[in-house]
Amino acid sequence: MPRPAYTLEDGEALHVSHPTTFWIPGEAERKSLKTGQIAKLIFKGNTHCCERMWVIVTEVKSDGSYVGQLDNHPTCIRAKAGDAVRFEPRHVINIHYDGE
Secondary structure, eight states: OOOOSEEEOOHHHHHHHSTTTOOOOOHHHHTOOOTTOEEEEEEEETTSOEEEEEEEEEEEOTTSOEEEEEOSOOSSSSOOTTOEEEEOGGGOOEEEOTTO
């Protein structure tokens, strides 16, 4: 995968810094995503803008990381819907569950 024009925010670190106002799913949930599940990540662009966007998990790697497909149309980062995104459980700030 080519190097992306963004970085992913560490949701765990944000939660530790702001535990009463920045909720994230539990560690077990973030570490057990399956192919087809949808996770929300925070993308930080080169211009200090941030976007919270959904990513569909397409692969679970043996090292515990994930590869997914961006499911939003960014407005301030250099990426597009359908782009591949590699991420770790620490980046997950929300999980979309069926029926939501």
